Amino acid sequence: MRVSIRRVSLLRHFHQASPRLFHASPLFKSQFFSSNDSTGEKSLTAASIAKSDELSRQCVSGSTHFSYRSFLDPSNSLPEVEITSPVIKALASLMTFKKVSLWQQVCQKNIEEPSAVGSVIEFHSGMAEIELGVVLQPPTSIFHHFHNRMIVLTMNNELKRVHPQDVTFVANEVFQPEWIRSLDIILNRFIETFAPRAELVQLVHYFLATSRSFSPIIDELSPRLHSHIASESGTAPVTILKLVNMISLFKPVHCENYLEQSAFLMAIHSHLCSDFQHWMVPGCMPMERTTNLSSLKFSNSIPYHTLYFATPLPVMSDSIELMEFDQTVLQDFNALASDILKRKPSFDDLTVLFSIWKESKFKPILNMIKFAIIYPHPGLLKQLANCKLLGTTPLTQKSLYDFMVSLGVYENLENAMTDPLLSSNLLASLRQTSLVASSVKDLDNTPLSKIGRASDERNFREHFQHLRKRPYFNDHVMYLLPGQLSMGVSLEKVSTRKYLINIHIVDPATKVTPSSSIFREWALNSAMFVNRFFPNHDSSSPLLPESLLKQMNFTETCSNKTADYFRVGDLNFMEGSKNLPTKFQSCMTVTFAYNPSLQDQLKNMAEKVSISFDNISRSKIIRLDETNLEASLLGESQPSLLKTFRLFNRAKPSEVKEMDLDIDDHQNLKFIETFLKIHFTLRNRNNATAVQPHSGSLIRKVHHFDEENGTIKTDLQLSRSSPEQRALFFKSETNMLLGALTAMYCTNNNVPVIFRNQNFADRSGYSEGEGIIIKHKNAFFPEFTAKSYSQTAFARDKNGYVSMPAAKFAYNHLDREQLETGTTGQNIGYGLENGYVNVGDPTENIEAFLNQLQILTHVHFKTVEGSLATDFSRYSHLKALGYQLHGSLDQSVLQGHTAELDCAQMAANYYQQKSERYWILRKLETEPEILDKYSCVVTRVHEEGIVLTRNNSSARSGFELRPDVTVTTSGYCEELRMEVFVVIPANSPNAIGTEIIAKTIVYVDAISGILVLE
Incomplete structure (x- = not known):
């Protein structure tokens, strides 16, 4: 069954009409979707119904769009x-x-x-x-x-x-x-x-x-x-x-x-x-x-x-200039826009027109239109309304966007994939040669990148060589996680009863000093790193200069084959040999000593965790992708004994790049996966709410060459569920293990860091024993009524993941995840009794960088503690670089930054979700039949619904009439990974966590972020 589009009057679904519980007037009298005349409260009268019918007919014909209160001041x-x-x-x-x-x-x-x-x-x-x-x-x-x-x-x-x-x-x-x-x-x-x-x-x-x-x-x-x-x-x-x-x-x-x-x-x-x-x-x-x-x-x-x-300074400057324009300037812009609509110049001509020639004085108006599309403030729209060509008043995001399309600025054939968010100058300024942005390449360099390029690369040299003393054997191999150049895992077998499971992370804290200009820029901008904003489907703007990132990120190396003869007991890999590394590579290593022979293998875990800063220049580094990692974990890529006796292994050369993995590599990866499963089971015993991980962004851009026109076209694709489930588990659980082990180490060694804590929400005053029917994919266990957070464990599948309805039910019991400084923590949602400490992305997140810096200064102090009294001058240069010599910073110092770090994280999530939402809805606008159904989990009910009778339906057209009661809900759509509006019959279950299936798209508007399903 294909998804059908039915343009209906949204007033039918969104009009607020709740039972009269407190006094004679209804509790909610204003409309969810108001008409153009949004001056006050309205009731559902015959006139408003007729007006909504007219809007419905106009929308079907495509001449106008639904209007609503997009901004409330x-x-x-x-x-x-x-x-x-x-x-x-x-x-x-x-x-x-x-x-x-x-x-x-x-x-x-x-x-x-x-x-x-x-x-x-x-x-x-x-x-x-x-x-x-x-x-x-x-x-x-x-x-x-x-x-x-x-x-x-x-x-x-x-x-x-x-x-x-x-x-x-x-x-x-x-x-x-x-x-x-x-x-x-x-x-x-x-x-x-x-x-x-x-x-x-x-x-x-x-x-x-x-x-x-x-x-x-x-x-x-x-x-x-x-x-x-x-x-x-x-x-x-x-x-x-x-x-x-x-x-x-x-x-x-x-x-x-x-x-x-x-x-x-x-x-x-x-x-x-x-x-x-x-x-x-x-x-x-x-x-x-x-x-x-x-x-x-x-x-x-x-x-x-x-x-x-x-607001950014360029946006502020343009807005002030716009508000100072008189009617003459706005009329001149009107005339210019009329001329452009008639001539239809090319995109390059438009760029030159507004950038170089005398028409560049109108560029602030153009910039503020782009800004208003993202942030439709009434004061701004009122000033823009003086430009008659922008559309009928009141202006909306959709009408402004349509004007930019008709002008040839947005969705131009020569630049089809215009990104309104990137073009608004809110994430970064556009390049002087760019009129709009379709990717981050059209944005100007950030001050952080400029500082990095201007800085001498010698300022980022290694400062903690005295900590790089841990020896690695000649056969040591590190495996980079799929899609990451800053994290890898490795396994060392010391004996049959002792295995060292290592997680390696790049260590920018040892190179970017606290006194450097880059660190000061991080502090001024509260770590609102540019590449945190941009969605995963687009190329990211580097946080640091590419040359510095190449120095910090791990580089895949060739196999260091063992020589035929070597000195006995030479564990430093023959310093004088000719096989020297081409690049110095260092890392922070979190190590867990694992004994598989113990009955309780995870008992006293904190005592088995250690952290060191190592030199891995002579180790073999293999970069894995999801496909090859999945094949290795499934045993599909292991060498077979029969291949040894084959004359030819294949009929033609393989088109797939094969990884340099031998039998030991496959065994190492499976051994690490086994331990990750044990840790995952431990988290589930602590009532973790673990849902099946996703593989990156849902939407991605695909480029292909058009031979007829000789141009490169870009299409949007919705990625389906990834078949590499074991590889995704390996990657996600490694990140979880890293945060858990780091938290244990900091608690055991009394190191103040920033924890991500989450506890139960205060339920005092709430009714006890609220039961919600939970659906799941466990065929051996029927649907059940959950009444507490711990009962969501019954909704786990064979892999240990809870269903989405059970996850939403569990989240509704939890308090907000908070950044708290200290030496102990707890995260109930993750199932971690010792809490979670983020150190996995120090090149993208100041929170992870500060945590690494705290651990670095602690490890340094413990290493040189005995010689500080007699050999203090040896490390005095570190004090000049801004490092602490006598241990980590005090907890109170970190606590002063947690509010800003939390705000920065929330802001980054907001922009990323906003961008993802736009491109997903853009895909649905162009291909509404791409999905057959939408599985949604109710997250909120907006109203009780209204009754539509046939007595008031004589003038209706464009949709089927039903004399029933409908309810508007918000639901998390699993296929789209975002929250949407879902209209359901009133007799349907609508409690929080209820799963509903929608098959009809009622209304979709990408620029306004609205999707209504039924």
């Missing part, structure tokens, strides 16, 4: 209030808490904890407007689609149920919870004039008024804050904590109590949302918001984490 949505009664101010001071001494405590509580009773929250209602209210009752369930919402009293004196994922800002426990409960507002919910209820509404008004009173200070300091944070090469992530600390340095703000502190934080949030010239807040775009279960793998009961960015 709280400064425009929330009204102006003024408090004149001194009684309200006195009551607010009485019912709040004392001032908190540290801003970090306030910000951390707002982000990491669920919204408690007495919290003031800002949320979007029906994705159509922003509202402010106080929490009267937290969710009482984490799975039920109705009881997993908070009961909130809004400043409009309405009682609403608000999902935690709809929250845009949280001021946690502003008012005393005991006092809020004593008001009995919920008990008297039908009395809108109830005195305590009106009193609490006034307090919400007072909170908003207090927040607005701080606006002049923030408006004054905003440009200065931006100048200290913004970058020339891309958006810079920032936390509210960092902003409030900087404001305290520039102009200290006096807050009398906790309420005023929270109001001050909200004032900062509101300003960032309204000032598009200096700041970006993606959380203001409701259609881009995904649930915690889908994107971050933790409970939906914790409010949505709002990200903040400082």
Whole structure:
């Protein structure tokens, strides 16, 4: 069965109409998808139905597109209030808490904890407007689609149920919870004039008024804050904590109590949302918001984490210039665009036109159109609307994108694969010769790369030669993991009862010194490395200069065959021999001493872990890919005895590159895989939530040569499930083992590092024994009702992986994964009792680099500890390079950077998911029948649904009428690896973790990131 496209009125599915539980008016009155006239709340009247029918017919004909509120600005949505009664101010001071001494405590509580009773929250209602209210009752369930919402009293004196994922800002426990409960507002919910209820509404008004009173200070300091944070090469992530600390340095703000502190934080949030010239807040775009279960793998009961960015300096300059343009300039651009539409110049001519000639003065307008396609702020769209050719007002992302296509800037035949995100100047500036970007090659070099190229390569020489003392035998072989040049594994057999399993990682911490300009650039940009942003289907922009990366990454070497004669006991591989290495290669090695004869092989693991910094220049290094690794693990590539007696091994030369693997190599890889399976079993015993790993990106670009036109064309392909499952397991579990062993070593040796910890979410106040039917692929065990996190173990398949419904059920029990400094940790989601420490990608992640630096200084101190008193001058040069000589940095030093590192990681994930989502939906736009079905797991229910009767259907066309109730849900699609909207019948199960099968694409818009299935 093929997927069919049915263009229907989305108003039918997304109109908010919930049961009347609290008062006569509905809880949700605004529309999920609003019409062009989005000025206020609307009910489902005959006029709105007729209007949606007209939109449906127009959409089918292709003349217009669905419109919706793509951006919600709280400064425009929330009204102006003024408090004149001194009684309200006195009551607010009485019912709040004392001032908190540290801003970090306030910000951390707002982000990491669920919204408690007495919290003031800002949320979007029906994705159509922003509202402010106080929490009267937290969710009482984490799975039920109705009881997993908070009961909130809004400043409009309405009682609403608000999902935690709809929250845009949280001021946690502003008012005393005991006092809020004593008001009995919920008990008297039908009395809108109830005195305590009106009193609490006034307090919400007072909170908003207090927040607005701080606006002049923030408006004054905003440009200065931006100048200290913004970058020339891309958006810079920032936390509210960092902003409030900087404001305290520039102009200290006096807050009398906790309420005023929270109001001050909200004032900062509101300003960032309204000032598009200096700041970006993606959380203001409701259609881009995904649930915690889908994107971050933790409970939906914790409010949505709002990200903040400082706009790049080139974008800020263009936006200021655009806002200063008068009508004459915009009319001239209109005329230029009309001329281009008539002449249809080539892409090269367009590039020259806007780059060199007098028309280059209009390039800021073009740049801001590209920016508005990604970040459609109302203030920006209002100014662009003066250009009549951009489309009918109000402008949308889709209308702006269509204008760029008609102009020949986007999707030009000469440059078809235009990437809107790369072209927006948000990740890096475009090259001067590029009008748009279709790959990272069209982007300018980052300041980090420029610094690296300008630096002398001698500055990155080896500084810890005295640590490279571990000898390796002449037959030592290291196997590089598929797709990685910075990590490999090896096996050493010491005796029949002792095997050394080694994981080798490149060691940039020994070459990039803390005093180098590159390290300073890393610190300034909070490790927002360029190649972390870009999706895997495209070539990545190197973090460091290619020459330096080649020095650090492992290089495949030829086999060092043993000579016929060699000196007995020569373990240093004959230093004077002619077989010298062509390149010095060093690494950090994490070693586990494994004894297979023990009954409990993983007992006291921490005592068997060691870390060293080694010279592997004389070792044989073999680079594996997924195909050859899979064949080796399956035994398909092992040499056969029959091949020895064959005259010819094959009829023709093999087209597949064969790896230089012998019998020992196959045995080593299988031995390592066996140990990885043992470690994987140990994690499963600790209730790890392990899902089947994927092989890289879902979408990839394929280039082919068109012989007729003599041009190179690029197509998009969706990668299917990889058959190399054992190779994928080998790679993913090696990364997990590396983090686990490193955590054990740091705990056993008291080394402060950055742990990735994850614990259970606080379930106090939730109903016990919530049962969800879990589907899985275990044919010997039927579907079952899971009531606790540990029961997801029954949903494991033969390989030990849990099904996706079981994984989402388990994630809903977990707290947010946090970066915490210390010597101990715990990660329940990974099943690691000692926690997880990331050291696997030190050339891409400052977190891994800092962890490696901490371990390096510890190993150095332990190695030279006995000689420091008498031979300190030998290592004094390391002090000048910025290294610590007396052990690792203190825990408090690292703790000051965890908030920024966490923010940087969240920002990198956001951009990568945004880019992946665009290209996947772009593929579905062009080939909607590429998939037969979509397996989705419910992550959230948006509404109860509305009834459509045939009495109101006389004017409908373009879709089949059904007199039933439909429910709109968010579901994680396994085939697309992203969250989508799914419309299901109301009588279908819709609890969190329920699996549903969708077969119809209702609506897809790649540029807006919207996909609706049914």
